Amino acid sequence: MRRYGLIGYPLGHSFSQPFFTEKFRKEGIQDCVYQNFPIPEIAVLKEILASYTDLAGLNVTIPYKEQVIPFLHHMEPVVQAIGACNCIRIENGELTGFNTDVLGFERSLSEFLQPSHRKALVLGTGGAAKAICYVLEQKGIDYLIISRNPSAANQRSYEQVTPAIIDEYTLIVNTTPVGMYPKEDAWPALPYEAISSNHYLYDLVYNPARTQFLQRGEAQGAAIKNGMDMLVIQAEESWRIWNEK
Numbered sequence: 220m221r222r223y224g225l226i227g228y229p230l231g232h233s234f235s236q237p238f239f240t241e242k243f244r245k246e247g248i249q250d251c252v253y254q255n256f257p258i259p260e261i262a263v264l265k266e267i268l269a270s271y272t273d274l275a276g277l278n279v280t281i282p283y284k285e286q287v288i289p290f291l292h293h294m295e296p297v298v299q300a301i302g303a304c305n306c307i308r309i310e311n312g313e314l315t316g317f318n319t320d321v322l323g324f325e326r327s328l329s330e331f332l333q334p335s336h337r338k339a340l341v342l343g344t345g346g347a348a349k350a351i352c353y354v355l356e357q358k359g360i361d362y363l364i365i366s367r368n369p370s371a372a373n374q375r376s377y378e379q380v381t382p383a384i385i386d387e388y389t390l391i392v393n394t395t396p397v398g399m400y401p402k403e404d405a406w407p408a409l410p411y412e413a414i415s416s417n418h419y420l421y422d423l424v425y426n427p428a429r430t431q432f433l434q435r436g437e438a439q440g441a442a443i444k445n446g447m448d449m450l451v452i453q454a455e456e457s458w459r460i461w462n463e464k
Contacts, residue, residue, distance in 0.1 A: 220250055220251070220252060220273050221250060221251045221252075221273060221275045222251075222252050222253075222254070222271055222273045222274045222275060223239065223251065223252070223253045223254075223274070223275060223276045223277065223278075223461065224253060224254045224255065224256050224267075224271075224274065224276075224277055224278070225253075225254075225255050225256065225277065225278045225279075225280060226256045226258055226264060226267070226277055226278075226279055226280070226283055226287075227257065227258075227279065227280035227281055227282070227283060228257050228258055228259055228281075228282065228283075229257055230255045230256075230257040230280070233255055233280075234425065234426075234450050234454075235253065235255075235278050235454060236253055236254065236255050238450075238451070238454050239251075239253035239454065239458075240253060242454075242458070256277075258283075261283050261286040261287060261290075264283075264287070264290055265290075268309075268314075274309055275308075275309055275310075275461060276306070276307060276308050276309055276457065276460070276461035277306070277307040277309070278305060278306055278307075278453075278454075278457055279304060279305045279306065279307065280305065281345065281346075281347075281396060282345070283346075284303040284304060284305050284320075284345065284346025284347065285302060285303050285304075285345070285346045285349075287304050287307070287316070288302065288303075288304060288316070290314055291304065291307070291314050291315065291316040292313040292314050292315065293313065293314070293315040293316070294315070294316040295315070295316065295317050295318070297317075297318050297321055297353065298316045298317065298318050300353065301318065301321075301349040301350055301352075301353045302346075302349060303318060303320070303345075303346035303347070303349045303350055304316035304317065304318055304346075305317075305318055305319055305320055305346065305347075305350075305453070306318065306319045306453075306456070306457045306460055308460055308461055308463075317457075317460050318350055319452075319453040319456040319457055319460070320346075320347055320350035320351070320449075320453065321350045321353055321354055322452060322453070322456050323448075323449035323450065323452040323453035323456065324350060324351055324354050324423075324449055325354045325357075325358075326448075326449075326452050327444070327446075327448040327449040327452060328354070328421060328444075330444060330448075331419050331442040331444060332390075332419065333419070335389060335417060336360065336389050336390040336419055337359075337360055337361065337389075338360065338361045338362065338363075338387055338388040338389065338390065339355055339360050339361070339362040339363075339388055339389075339390035339391065339392060340362065340363055340364075340365055340380070340384070340385075340388045340390070340391045340392070341355070341362050341363070341364045341365065341392050341394060342365045342391070342392065342393045342394060342395055342397075342407050343364075343365075343366070343393070343394035343395040344364060344366045344374070345394060345395075347394040347423055348364065348394040351392050351394055351423075352364070360390065362388075363375055363384070363388060365377055365380060365407075377407065377408045377409065378408075380409055380410065381410065382410045382412065382413035383413075385409065385410055385413035385414060385418075386413055386415075389417050389418045389419065390418070390419050390421070391409070391414075391418065391419070391420050391421070391436070392421045392422075392423070393407055393420075393421070393422045393423060393424065393430075393432050394423050395407065396424065397424075397432070398422070398424055398427075398430035398431050398432050399424045399426060399430070400426045400427055403427050403430070403431070404431065405431065406430065406431035406432045406435060407432055411435040411436065411438075411439060412439070414435075414436050414439035414440075414441050415439060415440055415441070416439075416440035416441065417441075418436060418439070418440075418441035418442070419441060419442045419443075419444075420432065420433055420436035420437075420441050420442070420443045420444075421443075421444050421445075421446075422443075422444070422445050422446060423445075423446040423449065424445065424446055425445045425446040425447040425450055428445055428447070429443070429445070430445070433445060
């Protein structure tokens with residue numbers, strides 16, 4: 220039996236377990252199981268690794284994409300570059316870290332991306348935000364990071380986001396859990412009245428499918444997209460990584 224799983228906290232909203240359970244059923248894969256490991260602190264990962272000797276791979280979600288780095292024996296270059304890992308392959312007791320956020324976001328972003336989307340606002344500063352910023356850099360898209368506690372030259376607070384900034388930065392990516400189930404009545408504090416049909420709002424949240432963030436952008440004529448496609452791409456990439464020879 221090969222065991223795979225997801226570490227994070229909390230995990231009530233998890234997409235991964237239902238996805239892989241259904242994948243195993245559809246494809247007749249009978250020697251694999253996928254389970255959630257809701258751990259209240261990253262130190263508990265040691266206990267999981269010791270308890271499940273058949274563990275072959277892990278996905279990593281909020282809030283451990285950065286905290287998991289010290290547990291890795293090896294890292295792919297992109298993990299080293301951005302300091303965030305969301306996929307781990309386990310072989311002979313050694314953990315190798317990968318980042319599928321990068322591939323997932325890059326591929327799924329392209330559906331509505333236009334040549335005019337040359338400046339972006341990235342909401343949030345966590346592990347997912349680092350992957351998104353990495354992709355934007357690769358695409359030559361300038362960005363500002365919006366944080367509750369800005370601490371760098373390219374960061375601004377939500378209070379500093381003016382209508383003029385919204386008008387200039389026509390791609391807006393939410394990497395925070397604001398608006399995610401079950402707190403669906405929340406949204407990032409932005410001057411949405413400045414959003415237009417020139418804008419593209421992308422939310423990594425997928426539950427609900429249309430967050431308040433997306434609804435408010437759509438009401439202004441913007442193109443919108445949630446994180447579901449990104450998640451499916453990531454899940455399939457995780458499977459490829461875990462079974463790579």
